[in-house]
Amino acid sequence: MAFQQISEIRNQLRCLGARPAHEQRILRLWSQAKSQNSGSRPLESFMPAALRQALPELTDSLSSLLRLQSTHPAEDGSVRWLLALQDGQTLETVGLPRDGVCVSSQVGCAVGCVFCMTGKEGLIRQVGSAEIVAQVAFARLHRAVKKVVFMGMGEPAHNLDNVLEAIEVLGTVGNIGHKSLVFSTVGDSRVFERLPLGLVKPALALSLHSTRAELLPRAPKMTPEELVEAAEIYAQQTGYPIQYQWTLLEGVNDTKEEIEGIVRLLKGKYALMNMIPYNSVDDLPFRRPSWERAAEIARTLHRQGILTKLRNSAGQDVEGGCGQLRARHLQAESSSNQRNLSKPLRTLQALEAPLHFVKAKPATFL
Secondary structure, three states: OOEEEEEEEEHHHHOOOOOHHHHHHHHHHHHHHHHOOOOOOOOHHOHHHHHHHHHHHHHHHHHHOOEEEEEEEEOOEEEEEEEEEOOOEEEEEEEEEOOEEEEEEEOOOOOOOOOHHHHOOOOEEOOOOHHHHHHHHHHHHHOOOOOOEEOOHHHHHHHHHHHHHHHHHHHOOOOOHHHHEEEOOOOOHHHHHHHHHHOOOEEEEEEOOOOOOOOOOOOOOOOOOHHHHHHHHHHHOOOEEEEEEEEEEOOOOOHHHHHHHHHHHHHOOEEEEEEEEEHHHHHHOOOOHHHHHHHHHHHHHOOOOOOOOEEOOOOHHHHHOOOOHHHHHHHHHHHHHHHOOOOOOOHHHHHHHOOOOOOOOEEOOO
């Protein structure tokens, strides 16, 4: 059995005689990282024989959706995992402080944010809904998970069917509160059409980053004003404030003009602005402003009536910017292949670049 989508799992279960209650039970135990033998009742008392006999193989198939490549704990309590999919492609999943997990929805990304490592390689493939849920199940093997944010590799709006199917499972049998599922996007009209129609309505985070378009060259052609207006309608429909993400780049979007633009956009809106100083990438020209400058910006917005939180990007001490672990892994593989042409085989451990730890500052909440 090989799966990428939740629908494929459901179809296989139905072929084995599963009824809706059996489907829900198997998906519930898997998504919550519990044994399929959990419960006080013996399986023989309620599960069809064909399904019961196939359960070990099914369990193995679900467990093999992801394979751990490397683990990188950080001093802030987060941990970044590099995970391999069944076809050998890799993605990043991050265990966050305070019982959260950040999942990836694509391998690569087509948006091409100029400050993001993931966007440099373009879109390689979509991550299936089963592979998304598997990231949460994997994280639950290692820590409690009460919140799931779709802020890892990829643009969720460009993989909408898979992301929404995963959200429905996580928000029902996965036991994650609807408000604790955060759909993060650069903005796409399809998002605002489909999110209100779902059984599970997640919180919405908009990656704004600038009042201009230069930073997100291939984002959908909605102006910041159009994005904010569409998001405000969703906020009123759900009762959740919209979370706006603003990655602070020194000399780029930390200027007086940009801050004034934020105030014009968000004044009076049901909104929360998350200011996140940039997680620097060696191969890119951008840098984070000083913590003092970031705190000054957050205080300025707060005084102007914009609820603002200044956050530290998780895992900064382990090069935790989106896509960095995958890029390092690919570089290590490339270096290994080149060396193997003229030298004996060396272990992966010897090829991995060392991790450099620095003390991360705690988030400041204003």
